[in-house]
Amino acid sequence: MKVVLAPDSFKESLTAARAASAMARGVRRAVPDATCVEVPMADGGEGTTEALVAALGGRIVAVPTLDPLGRAVTGAVGVAPGGVAVLEVASAVGLGLVRPDERDVLTGTSRGVADLVRAALDAGARRLLVGLGGSATNDGGAGLLVGLGARLLDAGGRHVDPSPGALGGVAAVDLTGLDRRLRDVRVELACDVTSPLLGPSGASAVFGPQKGASPQQVEELERALATLADALEQAAGRRVRDVPGAGAAGGLGAAFLALGAHRRSGVELVADAVGLRGHLRDADLVLTGEGSVDAQTLAGKVPVGVADAAGDADVPVVVLAGRVEAAAAEALLARGVAAVVPISSGPVPVARALREAEPDLERATATTLRLLRLGAGPGR
Template sequence: MAVLEGSTQVEVTPPWSHSAAAAQPSPVCAATLLGMRVLLCPDKFAGTLDAPAVAAAVAQGWREVAPADDLVVRPLADGGPGFVAVLADALGGRRLPVPTVDPLGRPVAGEILVTDDGTAYLESAQACGLHLLTAAERDPKATTSYGLGALVTAAVEAGARTVVVGLGGSATNDGGAGLLTALGATPLDAAGTALPYGGAALGAVAALDGAPRLRDAVLVAATDVDNPLLGLHGASNVYGPQKGADRADVLLLDAALERWAAVLERDLPGCPPGLGALPGGGAAGGLGAAILALGGRCESGIDLVTRAIGLEAALDSCDLVVTGEGSFDHQSLRGKVVAGVAGAARDRGVPCVVLAGRVGTGRREAAAAGVTDAYSLVEHFGGEEHGGLEAAMGRPAEGLRALGARLARQWSR
C-alpha cells in the first residue's frame, strides 16, 4: 500500500493477519522514528461510550506504548447522539436548554446550539432516541416524534434562519407526523379527527390540517443513512425491528407510511413528488422524509461535521487514521462515520483502521470502502461464546485501551 510521507512514497504493509506475525510492527518510513502522526476520529459506541470517551481510551492505550507519537483527536458524529456536543466544541455558539418530551410523551431535557451565523443545530435523538426507552417500551407503532417539534420550535423562536437537525438513533417510525403536529400541521382521519400519536395511526390518515410554523427558516436533515422512506430498504423494513417491530408490524408501518407520504404530497405545499423514494427519507423513522416535505434538504451528517471540525486538514497531515463505532456492519458503509472517514483516507493513500464493539462486515467489502483492518471488542474479550459481548458492553474503555496499545505495537516505530 502506497503512503505519501512528505514528498516520499513508501510502502506500508497493512496488518491484515491477526496471527502472531501480525503483532510485529509494520514497516514504516524513517520519518516515523521521530513519531507518527495518528488521527483518532471515532464515532460513539452506542449504549456504552460517547465519541470523546472512545477517542480518549484509544489514545491512552497508544501512549502507553508509543508516547512520542503525535495523536490528533477529533471525535465525530454523523447526526445521531452526540451531534450537538461535537459541533459545540468546534463551532462555539450558545447551547440553550429546551424542555421537551420523549417518544412516549414524558418530559425530558433537550438543548439546541445556536451559532453566530444564525444557524441552529439540534439532534432528534434527544427527543426521539431509542436510548430513552427500556426494551419493553420499544414500540414504533406508538412512539412519536412530537418532542422534536419542541426543539425545532425553540430554534425558530431563537431567530435561526437555518435549522440543522441531526438524525439517528430514533425510537420512532411515524414519518415525522409528530414533528409536523408540534409545528402546527395536524394529521386527520376521514372524519376530521386528529390522529393519535405513533406510526400505526397513519394507516388511517386522510388529510393534513394547518400549516407548519417555521417563519421561513430552512430545515436541513443531517442524515446518517441514505435509505428511502418506503419499501424493502425503507424505514420500516430496515430499522423497524431495531425499535421493537415484528414482521407484521413492519408491513403495517410501511403501508401506513405510504399513505402518509401520499397525504403530504397532496396537502403540504412545496412537498416534492415521489417523497417515498427520495434518498435519506427513511432516516430516523421517516423524519428525513418529513424534513424534505417541509421544503428542506438532506445533507450528509458526517460531511457536515468533518467540515466543522477541520477533519480534511487533519487527514492531509496524518500517517494513520483510527476510527470506529459500536457495530461495524453493512449499514456502516451507507453514509455513516466509518464510511466517510475511510473513503477520505483511501483517497489520500492513508491506511485506516476501524475499532468496533462488533465487526460484521466482510474484509473485501471493508477494503473496497477504504478500511485497512478492523478489530472487534467482542473478539478481543474472547468472542461471544466466551462472554465477549458482555465484556465489550461492560468494559468498553478497558478493551479500547488494549486495542489502542495493540495498534501502537503494530504501526508505530
C-alpha cells in the same frame, strides 16, 4: 508526526470524544512528541450531537419535551458557534424511551421532535443538523408538523390527531401556521437509510416490526402514511415519498424533506461539519474505530467514511474496535484500510469489555503506534 484521531462512539462504553482522548493518550505513550488532532465523529445516529458539540466547541442545551407516548422527558440540542445547531430525533422519540411492552406505533407520535427544533430556533440556529434514526414512531412526521404549527384536517375541515391510527382521515395539510423562522434555516438530515416512505422497503414494512407492529398493523400504517403523503405533498408542492431517506425514522425524513430539508450521508455531513478533510492535510496517520466492526460498518458507518476521506488525502488509516468480524475486516482492508485492530487482548466477558474499553483502547493504540514505528525502520 501528526496523527488524526477520528473515532465513532464505542456503544455503551465510550463517547466519541472519550475514545479520541484515549487514542491520543495511547499515541503519546508510544510517540511522546506526536501531534494529536482529536476529531470525534458520528454518522447521524447515537452520539452525533455530542460528537459535533465536542468538535465545534459548542454546548448541550437540555430541552423539556415529550416521548412518543406523550410523557415528559428531557431531550437535548447542541448549540455551536456560527449559528449551527444539532439534534438527534431519538433524544425525544427514541426507541430506548419506550419499554418493549409499551410500544404502540398506532398511537405514538413524533411531536416531541418539534420541541427540539424550536429550541434550536430559539438559540438562533441558521443551520440545523438533524440525526435521523432510532425512533419509536411511525407517523410520517405528522407529530413534528403539528408541533411546528401545521394543521391536519379531515374532509370537513376538522382537526385530525397526528397519531398513525387517525391519519387515514387526513384530507388536507395546512402549512400556513408553520413557525416562520424555519424559512431562514438550512436543515440538513444526517441519514444513511435510503428507504422511501412507502412500499416493501418503506418505513412501515421495514422498520414497523422493529417498533412492535404486527403484520396487520404494518398494513394499516402503510395506508395511513400513503394518505398523509397525498395531503402533505399537495400542501408542500413537492413529491417526497420516493426520495431516498423519506422512510427514515418512521417517515420523519419525508416530513423534513417536505419542509425543504436536504438529505446527506450521515458520516459525510459530520465530516464536513467538523472539518475532517482539513485536518487530514499533512497528516501522517489516521486512527478511527467503533465498538463493533461488522456488516453494518460497511453500510456507511464512521470507519468507512473516515477511510474514504483518508484515502482521498493519501493518508494511511487504522481501525480499532472492541469486536471485529473477520469478513467485515477483510472488506475494510480491501477498501484501503491499512489494518483492523481489536482492542481486547483475547476473549473476555461483554461486561468486562465495556468496563475496560477506555484503557484497552489506549493500550491498543500505543501498541499499534509502536508496531508502525518498528515497521518504519530503526531510529524512526
